Amino acid sequence: xxxxxxxxxxxxxxxxxxxxxxxxxxxxxxxxxxxxxxxxxxxxxxxxxxxxxxxxxxxxxxxxxxxxxxxxxxxxxxxxxxxxxxxxxxxxxxxxxxxxxxxxxxxxxxxxxxxxxxxxxxxxxxxxxxxxxxxxxxxxxxxxxxxxxxxxxxxxxxxxxxxxxxxxxxxxxxxxxxxxxxxxxxxxxxxxxxxxxxxxxxxxxxxxxxxxxxxxxxxxxxxxxxxxxxxxxxxxxxxxxxxxxxxxxxxxxxxxxxxxxxxxxxxxxxxxxxxxxxxxxxxxxxx
Ligand code: G4P
Numbered sequence: 001x002x003x004x005x006x007x008x009x010x011x012x013x014x015x016x017x018x019x020x021x022x023x024x025x026x027x028x029x030x031x032x033x034x035x036x037x038x039x040x041x042x043x044x045x046x047x048x049x050x051x052x053x054x055x056x057x058x059x060x061x062x063x064x065x066x067x068x069x070x071x072x073x074x075x076x077x078x079x080x081x082x083x084x085x086x087x088x089x090x091x092x093x094x095x096x097x098x099x100x101x102x103x104x105x106x107x108x109x110x111x112x113x114x115x116x117x118x119x120x121x122x123x124x125x126x127x128x129x130x131x132x133x134x135x136x137x138x139x140x141x142x143x144x145x146x147x148x149x150x151x152x153x154x155x156x157x158x159x160x161x162x163x164x165x166x167x168x169x170x171x172x173x174x175x176x177x178x179x180x181x182x183x184x185x186x187x188x189x190x191x192x193x194x195x196x197x198x199x200x201x202x203x204x205x206x207x208x209x210x211x212x213x214x215x216x217x218x219x220x221x222x223x224x225x226x227x228x229x230x231x232x233x234x235x236x237x238x239x240x241x242x243x244x245x246x247x248x249x250x251x252x253x254x255x256x257x258x259x260x261x262x263x264x265x266x267x268x269x270x271x272x273x274x275x276x277x278x279x280x281x282x283x284x285x286x287x
Contacts, residue, residue: 030127033057052103061086206266
């Protein structure tokens with residue numbers, strides 16, 4: 001695998017977050033509900049452990065409902081207030097605000113005791129690129145204050161964003177990359193589209209995804225591609241490639257001489273996964 005993790009970028013993001021630390025009451029940690037641990041930035045626990053945290057499992061509309069429930073229980077066990085949301089709708093905004101209030105209640109009570117009047121809670125949103133930070137901020141504010149679909153690397157102006165009377169938000173300063181030490185993390189992030197297709201070999205990502213789907217969601221796979229049966233030996237790579245070829249054949253991914261174009265077949269599988277065509281899929285479950 002050729003992904004590189006740039007320590008320099010991480011050090012910069014860390015500095016930028018640490019500078020803001022004194023100003024914030026609560027951290028909103030945004031994770032992808034389909035890949036909660038893989039989409040987690042490894043530095044957050046270390047730098048922000050002393051701040052109350054609300055874990056938001058975003059894109060829950062695309063994840064397996066039961067597994068998302070298990071993840072909520074997992075993060076609650078870590079003592080974080082946790083909620084699963086679909087940021088493309090505004091439905092969960094109230095729930096997130098309520099959890100932020102709950103998380104900050106001790107600090108606000110302390111301030112009140114000192115005679116300092118109640119003020120808006122200040123929350124820092126942290127999350128890796130593409131996890132949905134801009135979308136969530138726009139939903140919470142009800143305005144398009146942040147451009148969505150930005151590619152990583154674009155520097156955003158730092159600003160406090162007001163959410164009604166209750167909350168002030170600050171977007172992640174700098175870019176928080178996921179950590180790809182584990183090869184599977186890279187594949188999961190590539191499968192959901194959290195990292196660009198050019199970074200990893202698309203056929204490798206589709207192979208990994210297909211193998212996972214065969215184990216975890218065989219019915220969804222068989223339904224979608226009208227497959228009569230799946231191989232029993234998933235440790236045999238040839239059998240997985242054979243399934244990929246069957247899918248390619250069904251979807252017309254052919255090159256000259258009637259040979260299946262595996263790259264095109266791979267793109268079909270990944271597009272179907274990312275657009276819900278294979279149903280609600282979670283790529284990671286609590287162990
Ligand atoms: P970022 O600021 O953390 O980098 O992420 P951003 O909000 O730009 O969201 C990345 C992509 O994820 C966007 O799609 C956005 O619409 C989508 N998204 C965010 N939250 C959710 C969610 O809860 N559910 C679903 N299904 N999708 C979500 P895009 O196609 O890259 O951009 P756009 O065309 O929507 O602007």
